[in-house]
Amino acid sequence: MSRKRKPLPIYENVEIESIAAEGKCVAHINDMVIFVPFVVPGDRVDLRIVKKRHKYCEALVERFIEYSDKRVVPKCDHFGVCGGCKWQNLPYEEQLKAKQQQVHDQLTRIGKIDLPEFSPILGSTKTEEYRNKLEFGCSDKRWYTKEELAVLPEDAGLRQGAIGFHITGAYDKIYPIEKCWLMDDYCNKIRNAIRDYATKYKLTLYDIRAQHGLLRDVMIRNSNTGEWMVLVQFHYDEQGDEQKAKALMQFIADNFPKITSLLYVDNQKGNDTFNDLEILVYKGNDHIIEQMDELRFKVGPKSFYQTNTEQAYHLYSVAAKYARLTGKELVYDLYTGTGTIANFVARKARKVIGIEYVPEAIEDARVNSRMNNIQNTVFYAGDMKEILIDDFVKEQGRPDVIITDPPRAGMHTDVINVILKAHPKRIVYVSCNPATQARDLALLDEDYQVTAVQPVDMFPHTPHVENVVLLEERKQMDA
8 A cells, every 4th residue: 555645745934045046046044054946035925845855955935925126027927837947937148147147156166266257248138039049849739827727618638739838848749939039030920820820720649759740840030140940840740741841831931931941841859859850841941141240150950059149159258269369279169050259260370170969060161161151161071079089189189279168968078087188278168167177177177267147048037048158378478
């Protein structure tokens, strides 16, 4: 016979104290730390514990007693449900303070190394409609809030479809989005038109558990040159599905003339990734063009490009400033993506060598160099720890500067060891995860000293922050 679980407690009149990691805030009851989402420091609330661990609890707000004077009214109707913009209730100035503190805490507590005074965080030039890419999942099972369930007619049935965002922790359910403020409103019009068309013509939406249903995922990108890309992922189940898919594509083409790259793919895999699949062009080009300073960049459906275009310019400007290039340097650009940083700094370097895992991204990087008449870049595709080995450095030459912009997991220890053996004069470390950056800085600390730290906010209303660090060779500094 199974043991009955004790009901988890409700704590009344708790004051929210400060901002913690992952966009949550923290409160204390006696010695117990409690993490709470969608609140701000100064709120007084009743809390319902939903998860209890030995040293901490997680809780949800049962009732607001008093709102903090730091709180602002969220603009988005979906705030608190979709989980994307966890800080819309916090003024942007307070968000920046929290991100600055987050970078400081992670570099000091995890890195445990000597650090210079941090530069003040560079805030985003735009706090709304700043993204150039969004992906919307399609599901035959939508998510309902408690309030929606309470007013749902008994005969309505819960098996209704949706196009929108995944709810945190619910991989098979989607919350329908009417208006998202993260991207130009044209994105909302495209998504909602696809939803209305699917309803009208009874297109099936994807069931991730049973792995059937025609409409699977919609990716929308735009660029600062005014171009738009739409990629629709389908899952052909039965005869006639391809014709239904093409009818939808024609509807999109007819109704949204700003789309310059209309693409689709039949994805029969167990997940929504499409890097290994052939993307078909329904209308227009297979890419869009982004402009950064005097440079133009080709961005395809599989390309990585910073999702905040305007702020990416400021991020790369910091990296270029820290690199201190004079035109004589050999630069290695690790995790180069589509070669954005490599091409951005190439004008001031002797030569730039870019390395990236995704072959399609490297092809784009080469195209981007050709488009901009840049002739001093070379790009290699493959696993970083397999390409960046001692023989590679011997063959290509010892770098004067290494710029590295790794994924959230940071750099593999093999890569760090080769960097140490290559001993460039300077390392510019661009990171989207200051925690793993701090770990890597500790591994580099014996030979390199951190001499500058610049946080950059790329994602307003979220807890995510980029950070650029300059490391200089200790031998050079001691000389």
